[in-house]
Amino acid sequence: MVQSGFISNTKPAAQVQNSQSPFRVGKSSGSARKKKERKRKEKKNPEPLLFHVKIAAPGPGVTRPTRRRNRISSPPACASSHFLPLLLIPSSGRAPREAGCLNIFTEMDKKKAIDDTEPGPAPSRAVDKFGFIKPDQSNSPDGISKSRSIHEREREERRIRKWRKMIGVGGSDWKHYVRKNPHVVKRRIRKGIPDCLRGLVWQLISGSRDLLLMNPGVYETLVIYETSASELEIIRDISRTFPSHIFFQQRHGPGQRSLYNILKAYSVYDRDVGYVQGMGFLAGLLLLYMSEEDAFWLLVALLKGAVHAPMEGLYQAGLPLVQQYLSQFEKLVMEHMPKLGEHFVEEMINPTMYASQWFITVFSYSFPFHLTLRVWDVFLYEGIKVVFQVGLALLRFCHDDLVKLPFEKLLHALRNFPEEATDPDVLLPLAFSFKVSGRLEELQKDYQKRLEGTSETSSSKRLQPLISKTISRVDK
Template sequence: MIGAGGSDWKHYVRRNPHVVKRRIRKGIPDCLRGLVWQLISGSRDLLLMNPGVYETLVIYETSTSELEIIRDISRTFPSHIFFQQRHGTGQRSLYNVLKAYSVYDRDVGYVQGMGFIAGLLLLYMSEEDAFWLIVALLKGAVHAPMEGLYQSMKVVFQVGLALLRFCHDDLVKLPFEELLHSLRNFPDEATDPDTLLPLALSFKVSSHLEELEKDYRKRLEGPNASSSNKRLQPLRSTMNGAGSQPLSNLSVGKK
């Protein structure tokens, strides 16, 4: 069905799409998950079409999100043996993948929560394979892109606008005293995903919103932010040092 390295995959899927769907829904055997995930997402093709790109992103590029990534690494699967050791293979691999994606897609960059996706993938495949699978998922190599899920404040703002647009006619008729209650209790039809999400995604949000979000986060961190960054500098140097090693030394085999 799959062939060596997935060589027969496309041919089999074209001939037996319903069989493939049924078998995947029954559950992919653990030993095949890494390979099958790459095949059904299209990430295998992305990797083959972009030789050397991942290595360049890890070794030669810098990311504005490096400190955030380092700060979150120890919180990602902290009880899993692969990620427990500080500066260990697991944490270095996770850092490399997240840093590479934050450079590859600067519009999305790094967002909290990405580490858990990358960490799971690293348990089944190498760094480079995990990176291209994240690209395939978020940018949409075969299936619809998921990157909107990681655009944080922008998505929240779009959903808020969609709710207001959907309920506009009812809201403008209410006295001011009743507005707060209505804004906390939208009708069920307004929160139906099939209605709400297409409407939300139809709104174009200015990049100025991202600048406001960054300014807001800085204000939340307050004066402690600079001292926190100083404490993270040694760790940042260690991670960057790991990133400059040959990737063959850092890649993680299938678990």
């Protein structure tokens, strides 16, 4: 990777000293006077010199570990620094040619994938603490909200101090603390990770920090030098990811460009999976708490299974893992809430109609953001089972109302849960009351057996005519 910049044409100190010396060497003519005048003009208006810095980037196959300084993730706004034109200095000494560019302005405008009517940033509108535009202003009295905010701030500061002691500087004490106090870690994660430490802790519990350290320069190589067949589709979809968040609202802004880079890089990194629409919400959520490169490797850790079971089956052709999860979830609903399960059967409601996006986006698509964050805290540490638990908790919370609704109203209710049902302090304790780990393993084995039986039956049906013909020929 190569970057370009400008420096001033200033004189070295030795040259300045010689120009002021009273001794003259050689001829003293009009040409020397003109030379001095020209130098004086250059000193007043120095001509900029273009220089090139060449930075070697290893190929995507390099996986050697390297020693790096303690790395602090930059905020999302800093991600725009990746979009500088890159120049390659040819060995022949000719003018440098453009090798690659992360700036997608030209590509977006050329393909016209984003409509001109796309909303831009709305700086005059109020936003919440997460950066989402508020639909309306709160009507709570100032005194109550002020006292509540002071109490919450003090409690949050105490939690932050506990978490800092637990993880150490840059996460140096994390692994030791987890081995020594696993139950404390689990309890604190379920209560919620402090927002200011969330990005770092997510990288630690997902295993993405280790992946990043073992693959230096790979992300930059994927973004700069590789091309993806999904680029047009990615450009078309990025404006649909968190459209009410100020970081992603600006057309061609740093948020959309960073999101494009991550999705494009992953589609090159895993060409078998490529890009699927639901990935944008995963990558967008991660971008709000870490840099581009950190978010990319966390996405890799999730889909490839660095700690928990790999999730890439959610996005492969045919969505095989989505079908498995929905089958398991349907069985769990029938076991834990038989009355509601029977009502679903009567109204011909199946999990495909309402729960697919729960698994594909891990509740990051249409749920309140504060609930999404709390779910992700537990999801990254405990795995996919929390998605089943939260789904069951939502149905249990609204059980009495759901069993009374006809098809259309029932489907609407399953896609639009009331605000009180999405309070994480109420919903998550209810979710953790469902013990599903062992049952999920059993249901997975049953599903695989049924799948194998179905494939064997279908293959035997295809082979039966051939077998019959072969037998008849042998008899003849």
